Amino acid sequence: MFRRWLLGFLVLGVAGVLGFMAFAWRPAMAPIETPAPNAFAPELVAKGKVLAEAGNCASCHTAEGQPRFAGGHVFHTPFGILHSTNITPDPETGIGRWSETAFARAMREGVARDGSHLFPAFPFDHFTKLTDADIKALYAYLMTLAPASARRMPNDLLFPFDIRALQAAWKALYLDQGAFRPNPARSEEWNRGAYLVEGLTHCGACHTPRNVLGAEQTGHPYAGSLVDGWVPPALDLSASPARWTKEELVTFLRGGTTVRGRAVGSMGPVIKALAALPDSDIQAIAAYFIDFNRPLNPTPEDATVKALRAAAGKGVPMTVWKREPRRFRGEQLYVTACGSCHDNGGSTPVATRSELALSTALWQRSPHNFINIVLDGVGSPDDAPGPMMPPFRNALSDRDIAEIADYLRRTRVGEPLWPFFGQAVQTMRSQPRSWPVLR
Ligand code: HEC
Numbered sequence: 001m002f003r004r005w006l007l008g009f010l011v012l013g014v015a016g017v018l019g020f021m022a023f024a025w026r027p028a029m030a031p032i033e034t035p036a037p038n039a040f041a042p043e044l045v046a047k048g049k050v051l052a053e054a055g056n057c058a059s060c061h062t063a064e065g066q067p068r069f070a071g072g073h074v075f076h077t078p079f080g081i082l083h084s085t086n087i088t089p090d091p092e093t094g095i096g097r098w099s100e101t102a103f104a105r106a107m108r109e110g111v112a113r114d115g116s117h118l119f120p121a122f123p124f125d126h127f128t129k130l131t132d133a134d135i136k137a138l139y140a141y142l143m144t145l146a147p148a149s150a151r152r153m154p155n156d157l158l159f160p161f162d163i164r165a166l167q168a169a170w171k172a173l174y175l176d177q178g179a180f181r182p183n184p185a186r187s188e189e190w191n192r193g194a195y196l197v198e199g200l201t202h203c204g205a206c207h208t209p210r211n212v213l214g215a216e217q218t219g220h221p222y223a224g225s226l227v228d229g230w231v232p233p234a235l236d237l238s239a240s241p242a243r244w245t246k247e248e249l250v251t252f253l254r255g256g257t258t259v260r261g262r263a264v265g266s267m268g269p270v271i272k273a274l275a276a277l278p279d280s281d282i283q284a285i286a287a288y289f290i291d292f293n294r295p296l297n298p299t300p301e302d303a304t305v306k307a308l309r310a311a312a313g314k315g316v317p318m319t320v321w322k323r324e325p326r327r328f329r330g331e332q333l334y335v336t337a338c339g340s341c342h343d344n345g346g347s348t349p350v351a352t353r354s355e356l357a358l359s360t361a362l363w364q365r366s367p368h369n370f371i372n373i374v375l376d377g378v379g380s381p382d383d384a385p386g387p388m389m390p391p392f393r394n395a396l397s398d399r400d401i402a403e404i405a406d407y408l409r410r411t412r413v414g415e416p417l418w419p420f421f422g423q424a425v426q427t428m429r430s431q432p433r434s435w436p437v438l439r
């Protein structure tokens, strides 16, 4: 009896494995002769260049100091270390032997030319939304790049996440394959914004929370996440009391400084990538987001913002200093280390002196962005001369940072210091990063 059971289980097991292998199998696509760069119309190549820039392909496919698009960028993911690949048309180490069909399959289904499944660190779950015409243009552009010889580097992923075939199951669960379908009930601008956001510029890859298997939680779009030690804030609900207006969002996405600061951390390269798009596209992206961004605070924005600014300008009264010496030291440190750049004295806000009372980093439920900013500073856009913030990593102790944070949280937000703040500073000082922090 027992042996029959065992045999039954074995047969079922083998059938299951074979069945899964058949389900996960994808055919290899025949290699082609690398097309000559002049095989593509110059307008198509120019269009592809804009798309490649805006899609931020180079940012993920370039290793520090190496040729652009030649791969080798190191990703520190929750599942281990992954490297990006060479997408220059080098026939041996790049995609020189990929046909346009093979390239389109990679973009839409996350399958390489040899039939192996690609990991979703490559945001094919967004690129699947691209139109055929845009994929064609991207292919044309990549095929006209100078070929660079750079072999794929071995990954170091945890078992069983290193098994590519298992991605077939992931895709069955989470990949909504197919080009973007416009919503006829919405304006042309809104649909253009939705197309760019959901597809090419893949905003949700960072701003939408992920589940334990690393898939975006589609039920909570743009509700904020945690990527590479940064918290891409919720874009559906503003953490800062200042509600986004369309104009402000456009200024922010164009790399400018708004009343609540400018893009920092991993948002920096996104802004550089978006620079390739015309103003009309940035307006469209803003139109799409404004649609579902709600204010945190239901009171009329002006009143809240004015009250906050007024409170921010005032010092701490003497009686409080005596009662709360810690808060006193926090203010002292703030005035000396930060105030020269950040204090607006309660008057109208100066964009280059961002008003910390409105900073998302200070209002967010998690302290990550605040800590990153204080530890590593904020570079000026494109390293051009302009206002920047120096790193305080070596100038301030963990305790100093906690005291400043405590003071700012209480006076600007009206909340106590974040819980486990000291631990968070310690962890973040040494966390390995996929992207250099100071840009
Ligand atoms: C967020 C990072 C990221 C972005 C942005 C990104 N890629 Fe990738 N891409 C990857 C990673 C990582 C891999 C390797 C995945 C793997 O090994 O399974 C990859 C793989 C690929 C592959 C398969 C190559 C091969 O040899 O198997 C192609 C083609 C590709 N990307 C094209 C693009 C294009 C075109 C863009 C821009 C429109 C782009 N990628 C943007 C991370 C990215």
Ligand code: HEC
Binding pocket: 257, 260, 261, 262, 263, 264, 334, 337, 338, 339, 340, 341, 342, 351, 352, 353, 354, 355, 356, 359, 360, 361, 362, 370, 373, 374, 378, 387, 388, 389, 390, 392, 404
């Ligand atoms: C030399 C000037 C300078 C000093 C000193 C300085 N900052 Fe900054 N800070 C900046 C600039 C410039 C930015 C980026 C532009 C912006 O956000 O307006 C910035 C941005 C920030 C932000 C992000 C605002 C946002 O949401 O975009 C925070 C938080 C911050 N600083 C906190 C501090 C703290 C805390 C200190 C003291 C430990 C400090 N800064 C010291 C110049 C400075």
Ligand code: HEC
Binding pocket: 197, 201, 202, 203, 204, 205, 206, 207, 227, 230, 231, 232, 233, 234, 235, 238, 239, 240, 249, 252, 253, 260, 262, 263, 264, 265, 266, 267, 268, 270, 274, 285, 289, 360, 361, 369
């Ligand atoms: C590579 C990850 C990444 C991608 C992709 C990304 N973001 Fe961000 N974003 C961040 C991070 C991290 C922050 C927090 C730092 C900051 O405020 O600049 C941020 C901040 C923002 C903010 C400021 C929010 C606030 O309340 O202060 C806006 C608005 C924003 N992103 C919009 C977008 C849009 C639109 C896209 C797509 C075009 C996008 N992001 C794509 C990582 C990303």
